[in-house]
Amino acid sequence: MKKVIYLILAGVAIGILVAPGKGSETWQKLKEGFNDWKDGAMDQINDMVSQGKDLVRDGKVTTAAVRNEARETVDQW
DSSP states (O other), X not given: OHHHHXXXXXXXXXXXXXXXXXXXXXXXXXXXXXXXXXXXXXXXXXXXXXXXHXXXXXXXXXXXXXXXXXHHHHHHO
C-alpha cells in the first residue's frame, strides 16, 4: 500500500514540475480536483451509511416479526 501512495505522490510531483501552467495555477487545479474527489467520496460514504441504516432497520423489523410469530406458536401449545 505504501508503494502505491509513493507512486501517486511521485506522479503528482512530476506532473507539477512539467505542467504547462504556472505553479500557483497548477496547485489551484490540484486543490479543486481533490475537493471534487473528496465531495464525491463523501457522497458515496453517506449513501453507504444510509443503506446500512436501512438494512439494520429492516433486520429489526424482520426479527420482531419472527419473535412475535414464535411467541404465538408457543402460546398455541
